[in-house]
Amino acid sequence: MMELRYSTHPEYAKTFTTEELRNHYLVEELFVSGEVKLVYSMEDRTIIGGIQPAGSAVALEGYDEIKADYFLERREVGIFNIGGNGTITVDGESYEMANKDCLYIGKGKQELLFASNDETNPAKFYLFSAPAHTSYPTKHASFRDIPGNAMGAKESANERVIRRIIHLEGIQSCQIAMGITILESGSVWNSMPTHTHNRRMEAYLYIDLDEDARMFHLMGEPNETRHLVMKNEQAVISPPWSIHCGSATSNYAFIWAMAGENKTYTDMDQVSMDELR
Numbered sequence: 001m002m003e004l005r006y007s008t009h010p011e012y013a014k015t016f017t018t019e020e021l022r023n024h025y026l027v028e029e030l031f032v033s034g035e036v037k038l039v040y041s042m043e044d045r046t047i048i049g050g051i052q053p054a055g056s057a058v059a060l061e062g063y064d065e066i067k068a069d070y071f072l073e074r075r076e077v078g079i080f081n082i083g084g085n086g087t088i089t090v091d092g093e094s095y096e097m098a099n100k101d102c103l104y105i106g107k108g109k110q111e112l113l114f115a116s117n118d119e120t121n122p123a124k125f126y127l128f129s130a131p132a133h134t135s136y137p138t139k140h141a142s143f144r145d146i147p148g149n150a151m152g153a154k155e156s157a158n159e160r161v162i163r164r165i166i167h168l169e170g171i172q173s174c175q176i177a178m179g180i181t182i183l184e185s186g187s188v189w190n191s192m193p194t195h196t197h198n199r200r201m202e203a204y205l206y207i208d209l210d211e212d213a214r215m216f217h218l219m220g221e222p223n224e225t226r227h228l229v230m231k232n233e234q235a236v237i238s239p240p241w242s243i244h245c246g247s248a249t250s251n252y253a254f255i256w257a258m259a260g261e262n263k264t265y266t267d268m269d270q271v272s273m274d275e276l277r
């Protein structure tokens with residue numbers, strides 16, 4: 001079973017109460033022991049999901065909502081493990097997934113099994129899937145092998161390291177661009193100055209926040225901003241017309257994932273500070 005989220009017009013989004021805003025864009029619960037949680041978004045027909053295997057392996061299958069015999073019949077998927085060590089088996093081939101490791105699986109792979117290596121410290125697999133037109137090879141990226149790029153500065157409380165993993169010059173995909181950004185201790189702001197990219201939707205999953213820490217995620221058109229108060233391991237859907245940035249009560253990391261018209265990371269539309277309302 002998948003939860004369905006429709007697209008929203010920015011004029012309509014202006015009228016939302018806090019609760020309506022949360023119902024449309026916030027994904028509150030993705031990681032439930034032994035379960036596969038999936039949210040189908042009409043924004044670029046992406047699927048956001050969480051899999052937290054318990055005692056036995058959990059399968060990602062074809063679902064009625066996508067009228068597919070198997071999940072990747074017409075799709076591709078990017079996966080990060082945000083929990084303890086785990087294993088993903090793709091048509092019989094196993095990939096060890098340590099914390100923050102990434103796996104890309106292309107269109108056509110049929111049997112997808114997810115397991116935790118230690119039930120007492122379960123793996124938590126975050127997945128982002130988009131329609132695919134051709135099949136690219138399955139690729140694993142170990143977090144420790146991927147060099148990061150420094151961004152931001154201590155003075156602006158946004159010192160952080162970005163790792164682009166599935167992208168034009170990295171792991172090949174049809175539509176998906178995906179990576180992880182980690183904020184240094186004392187830095188709290190992401191993606192500011194902010195941007196939009198009307199060619200692609202984006203989803204953020206915030207991680208590595210303490211139980212009592214909160215993320216103030218900003219969204220909306222640049223001149224009509226709103227905020228969503230988020231907790232650790234929650235995701236937010238950013239429609240193509242929306243900014244997506246924010247500040248938290250401590251440092252954190254987030255997994256960003258995009259799909260749409262193109263994969264050119266740098267063609268975002270920068271928003272000047274004067275435009276923000």
Ligand SMILES: O=C[C@H](O)[C@@H](O)CC(=O)C(=O)O
Pocket residue numbers: 151160162180181190191192197202244256268
């Ligand atoms: O379109 C690109 C995405 O919003 C993110 O990659 C931004 C980000 O990781 C950051 O500013 O730290």
Ligand SMILES: [Zn+2]
Pocket residue numbers: 195196197202244268
């Ligand atoms: Zn973006």
